[in-house]
Amino acid sequence: MSEWLRVFRQGLGLENPLTVLMIGLCATLAVSTQLQNALFMGVAVVFVLTMSNVLISAFRRQIPDQVRIPIFIVVIASFVTIVDLVMKGYVPAVYQVLGIWIPLIVVNCIILGRAEAFAYRNPVGLSIADGLGMGAGFCLVIMLLAFIRELFGTGRIVWFDTTLISMPAGYAPPSLLLLFPGAFFVFGLMIAASRWLNERMASVRAPKGGAS
């Protein structure tokens, strides 16, 4: 159980797919202009990542080494298509904002990366932990990124046509934040912040490392 928690927590912090491993950035930077889109993207990624991890881990002894990549891709693409169809049919409002980004999950390297690096070598239970943890880490970072970009780039946070938070009147939002360069700026600052945080946490865990 403690092993399970350790794997889960790694996705959130020390091995966060976005700020530490830095995979799957393409979709992240593109979708993170609105908190609402980011949340649904995150949920879709958690689902696909966990499901593909489970399946690949369960059949890891049957999947021949030489053709593992095509098999991973087929599994991942199938789950993404399932998400796509279900969203289209049952939550059209969400599909309307996110529709074009869903197929992008197939090429999101986080999912293929975890299938290859983790699920293919570890038992099902741990693969679930890895999927959920990596997914949660992805969610956390993409939502924070979207929150910053939307709040400072448009001056308010909108949730399905309802304004949740707005900046004081007179705030002139720099639209640079919403464009791609803005995504890189904010994301760069977030990487710096997360490294600082990880280092601090590491030194708290091992306090006797200092010179004094």
Added chain:
Amino acid sequence: MRESLRLVVSVLVTCMVAATGLALTYAVAAPRIEEQDRLAQERSLKAVMPEADGFDAVEDEELIKVATSAAEPATLTAIYRAKRGGSEIGWAVRVSSRGYGGPMHLVIGLDTSGSVTGVSILSMNETPGLGTKVLSEKWFLAQFVGLPPGFDDQDVRALDVIAGSTRSANGIRDGVAAAGRAYDKALQGREEAANE
């Protein structure tokens, strides 16, 4: 030989299982998806012509051909006759024009005199927070309503755009202008006689 056979079979089996799973999901979801598409279409038609109680797609190929060439460079994809109590009260025209992030699919409502009754966006791929202002800034789409009968490209170009989303706003202006041209060249006076 045995080894390569094993590789082929494992990929084959994976693909077959995946295809079966997808087919099942599709069978369950397809009717819902069709239903949602129909509802979305109905809502967008209703939005541009609130008084109408029914819409019939135009199937007269000659009419569609003339209207399509009048609408260029925007692409006209469908024309509907708007009906109220059996008599025709106008047209709804579906066009796609070029925005910043690709095609923008619009529906434009025109009454029988050629005046604009409404514009709605079926789908677009504009930058959230910038290009999407054409939807969130309500005044923008509202300013097209009431464009007078016989309006031309100049009248449409005289309307305001939104700073920061010029190209998205231009896409919509192009779409409305195209619908206007289609009306002038093809639809004007082509209402069907009211059913007795």
